[in-house]
Amino acid sequence: MSEALARAWGRPPGFRGWLAETDHKAIGKRYIATALIFFLLGGVLALIMRLQLAKPDNNLVGPDVYDQIFTTHGSTMMFLFAVPIMQGIGIYLVPLMVGTRNTAFPRLNAFGYWSYLIGAVFLWVGLVTNTGPDAGWFAYVPLAGPEYGTGKRMDVWAQMITFTELSALAAAINIIATVFKQRAAGMGLHRMPIFVWASLIVSFMVIFAMPSVMLSSGMLASDRLVATHFFNAAEGGDALLWQHLFWYFAHPEVYIIFLPATGFVTSIIVPFARSQLVGYSAAVLALVTTAFIGFGVWVHHMFATGLPQLGESFFTAASMLITIPTGIQFFLWIATIWRGRVRLDTPMWWVLAFVLTFIIGGLTGVMIAAVPLNLQVHDTFFIVAHLHYVLIGGAVFPLFGAIYFWFPKVTGRMLDERLGKWSCAFVFVGFQLTFFPMHQLGLEGMPRRVFTYAKDTGWAQLNLLATIGAFTLGLGFLLTVINGFRSMRRGAVAGPDPWKADGLEWTTSSPPPRWNFTELPTVRDRYAAWTNAPDQAVITGLDETKRMVLVTTLSDARPDHRNELAGPTVMPLLVALAVGVLFIGSIFTPWTVPIGAALTIPPLVYWFWPKPPHKELLKP
Amino acid sequence: MTRRTLDVSGLPSYAFGARAPLWWALMLMVAIEGTMLALLALSYFYVRDRLSPFPPVSISRTAAWIATAEMAIWVASVVPTMLQARAARRESLDGMRLWLGLATLLGAVAAVLRWYEFHLLPFRWDDTAYGSIVWTLLGLQWVHQLTGVGENLLMEAVLFKGPVEKHHCVDVEVTTPLWYFVVSGAVLCWLVVFLPWVIR
Numbered sequence: 001m002s003e004a005l006a007r008a009w010g011r012p013p014g015f016r017g018w019l020a021e022t023d024h025k026a027i028g029k030r031y032i033a034t035a036l037i038f039f040l041l042g043g044v045l046a047l048i049m050r051l052q053l054a055k056p057d058n059n060l061v062g063p064d065v066y067d068q069i070f071t072t073h074g075s076t077m078m079f080l081f082a083v084p085i086m087q088g089i090g091i092y093l094v095p096l097m098v099g100t101r102n103t104a105f106p107r108l109n110a111f112g113y114w115s116y117l118i119g120a121v122f123l124w125v126g127l128v129t130n131t132g133p134d135a136g137w138f139a140y141v142p143l144a145g146p147e148y149g150t151g152k153r154m155d156v157w158a159q160m161i162t163f164t165e166l167s168a169l170a171a172a173i174n175i176i177a178t179v180f181k182q183r184a185a186g187m188g189l190h191r192m193p194i195f196v197w198a199s200l201i202v203s204f205m206v207i208f209a210m211p212s213v214m215l216s217s218g219m220l221a222s223d224r225l226v227a228t229h230f231f232n233a234a235e236g237g238d239a240l241l242w243q244h245l246f247w248y249f250a251h252p253e254v255y256i257i258f259l260p261a262t263g264f265v266t267s268i269i270v271p272f273a274r275s276q277l278v279g280y281s282a283a284v285l286a287l288v289t290t291a292f293i294g295f296g297v298w299v300h301h302m303f304a305t306g307l308p309q310l311g312e313s314f315f316t317a318a319s320m321l322i323t324i325p326t327g328i329q330f331f332l333w334i335a336t337i338w339r340g341r342v343r344l345d346t347p348m349w350w351v352l353a354f355v356l357t358f359i360i361g362g363l364t365g366v367m368i369a370a371v372p373l374n375l376q377v378h379d380t381f382f383i384v385a386h387l388h389y390v391l392i393g394g395a396v397f398p399l400f401g402a403i404y405f406w407f408p409k410v411t412g413r414m415l416d417e418r419l420g421k422w423s424c425a426f427v428f429v430g431f432q433l434t435f436f437p438m439h440q441l442g443l444e445g446m447p448r449r450v451f452t453y454a455k456d457t458g459w460a461q462l463n464l465l466a467t468i469g470a471f472t473l474g475l476g477f478l479l480t481v482i483n484g485f486r487s488m489r490r491g492a493v494a495g496p497d498p499w500k501a502d503g504l505e506w507t508t509s510s511p512p513p514r515w516n517f518t519e520l521p522t523v524r525d526r527y528a529a530w531t532n533a534p535d536q537a538v539i540t541g542l543d544e545t546k547r548m549v550l551v552t553t554l555s556d557a558r559p560d561h562r563n564e565l566a567g568p569t570v571m572p573l574l575v576a577l578a579v580g581v582l583f584i585g586s587i588f589t590p591w592t593v594p595i596g597a598a599l600t601i602p603p604l605v606y607w608f609w610p611k612p613p614h615k616e617l618l619k620p
Numbered sequence: 621m622t623r624r625t626l627d628v629s630g631l632p633s634y635a636f637g638a639r640a641p642l643w644w645a646l647m648l649m650v651a652i653e654g655t656m657l658a659l660l661a662l663s664y665f666y667v668r669d670r671l672s673p674f675p676p677v678s679i680s681r682t683a684a685w686i687a688t689a690e691m692a693i694w695v696a697s698v699v700p701t702m703l704q705a706r707a708a709r710r711e712s713l714d715g716m717r718l719w720l721g722l723a724t725l726l727g728a729v730a731a732v733l734r735w736y737e738f739h740l741l742p743f744r745w746d747d748t749a750y751g752s753i754v755w756t757l758l759g760l761q762w763v764h765q766l767t768g769v770g771e772n773l774l775m776e777a778v779l780f781k782g783p784v785e786k787h788h789c790v791d792v793e794v795t796t797p798l799w800y801f802v803v804s805g806a807v808l809c810w811l812v813v814f815l816p817w818v819i820r
């Protein structure tokens with residue numbers, strides 16, 4: 001039986017087969033590896049910034065290079081690391097967690113990855129050719145517009161956005177369709193793992209948030225390239241329109257990054273507390289509520305723009321309101337740990353680091369939700385401290401917990417525990433040393449995005465401390481990189497379920513076969529692996545010589561029909577390249593828009609055209 | 621102990637409507653493009669509050685009536701599209717060919733009219749923010765129109781050239797919401813940009 005499955009779910013040999021890959025695990029791993037590479041590159045930029053700021057009146061890098069570095073650092077971390085890695089992990093894990101053999105649209109998955117890769121490389125080619133964007137990761141106009149943002153730097157930024165958002169949208173469609181229609185029989189919505197819930201909700205957030213930045217970056221590009229006036233006040237445009245459209249995307253983006261991390265935390269706490277989650281329904285509702293409120297807080301990024309006070313009050317209230325569902329999740333985790341018998345392995349260390357750090361970031365968030373304080377610390381290092389507490393504390397710490405937790409599933413080998421704990425300790429201490437002093441620097445008035453400061457400001461000591469902290473932090477991350485490379489070859493063999501965890505992904509081998517499950521499972525409980533009794537039914541009747549999956553009903557996951565998935569092809573890559581011609585070329589001439597669009601047609605037609613062996617034919 | 625099994629061999633190999641994963645993908649595409657179109661329409665009203673006089677240039681009655689005809693053709697194309705969906709569910713190859721073809725023809729005619737409207741607009745995208753937003757709104761929606769027509773043409777080509785597989789009936793059926801979205805977008809553009817010049 002496995003031989004038939006291996007033939008059906010295989011891919012063509014060689015490099016062409018690698019390019020044609022449509023297996024969700026391979027694509028998920030590519031997302032994760034690419035995002036981690038960009039995380040390290042973004043980290044190197046951060047270290048250069050910290051070296052520059054380590055002492056006053058420093059001239060390691062000049063203001064022009066510094067501008068490119070901080071913009072590329074922010075853009076890399078947000079668009080090339082945080083969102084893609086969360087979605088990449090979702091692409092890898094969700095089909096395994098819901099008990100199916102691939103995502104609903106494998107070729108769309110491949111297209112999403114190639115688009116991401118093209119956009120990511122494009123941004124960095126820009127940086128190394130002195131064409132790196134230099135107006136900040138949120139590209140405020142008019143600084144980023146045609147009047148002040150001369151050259152091609154901000155065009156690079158705008159088109160990078162297009163690629164990465166295309167990729168995020170493709171992943172979101174895939175995850176939603178997979179979760180809705182390909183869950184294991186019996187896995188009703190009320191039995192879905194919390195991480196799957198988080199991925200589903202985040203995917204919906206992507207669907208409704210990303211169009212806003214695609215639209216606004218398109219408007220920015222057209223203002224710059226074909227002289228439209230969306231943001232030109234002299235011709236009836238408005239710079240604040242940019243801020244509204246950008247932050248309508250970018251605040252939900254924070255939750256797009258944070259909510260999967262809460263899914264990691266729950267996935268780790270349950271097996272390490274050896275207890276079922278306390279308040280499953282409340283946890284799901286907290287995720288949903290956070291997502292909804294997350295769309296109603298964007299104006300708190302714009303308090304300094306002179307908005308009407310009524311509007312400011314509303315967005316202050318909404319910004320404070322969002323702490324409630326997040327708080328509920330925290331209390332549920334505490335209750336689960338309280339009820340259980342906790343094992344303090346490395347993934348739990350990262351979870352504890354997250355709890356301590358994110359609470360500080362959350363509290364400073366409540367502080368800056370208040371307009372008077374917000375105005376006081378606007379554009380200072382206080383904001384830099386806050387956003388790193390929230391994003392690194394809230395997302396990167398759980399992410400590293402997730403890496404230690406699922407590495408055995410992905411590679412079949414355990415990461416070294418001792419090195420993992422040292423890594424966590426260095427990262428935690430280094431992080432606090434780096435970012436806690438920035439609160440004080442901000443309160444003392446040190447502005448962000450300046451390449452240096454004068455000696456008599458009195459900011460030198462705290463800046464030096466932050467730089468020492470940054471290198472400690474970098475060393476901590478490096479220890480995990482070393483751990484990963486060592487353990488891939490020499491780590492202890494993991495077996496299917498080294499943590500005695502509860503999810504379906506732990507019921508298959510490590511690493512899973514290309515078809516995920518030799519026998520497709522059914523589910524009768526939220527904790528599928530813990531309740532997987534010997535008499536639990538498995539699915540039969542799917543043709544194993546084809547890429548067949550079981551489609552189930554949306555709510556109750558009752559078996560509905562069988563569906564044959566598309567196989568590997570290089571067409572998604574060719575379409576992504578054609579889209580690349582369209583968008584990258586448009587920076588130089590608008591004629592590449594019709595040319596690129598025309599180039600997408602042949603591979604798209606080939607992609608969809610019916611090819612033998614044909615499925616059941618329709619009789620005329 | 622022998623493992624219990626759940627035999628699904630008797631289940632169909634395709635299903636219509638919201639039962640099909642493809643239906644969800646298309647609805648999500650509609651959500652994405654709909655959000656873009658809605659934000660663009662909101663941006664139109666945002667600009668309206670900042671530009672005086674608004675609109676800075678008049679649109680001719682000819683252009684407005686051609687836009688009305690275009691919108692009406694789109695609305696009319698709903699009928700063959702509904703019949704196309706019914707034919708698909710009946711798995712009637714002739715019915716799908718006929719109604720899909722008719723809807724595509726209507727859509728193509730309307731898309732040509734939109735092209736003509738661009739020529740009749742008395743302003744360019746680089747004149748004012750009003751010009752920018754109108755050209756972008758009509759342009760984005762025109763891309764939706766062309767995509768809808770192009771996709772229909774591809775399906776029509778498959779239906780005529782074959783071999784037609786049974787699951788192609790699902791493709792023909794589940795893409796109808798995408799067509800209704802294009803129709804809704806055309807109506808939105810007409811309401812926002814042209815209606816004031818029709819009722820003037």
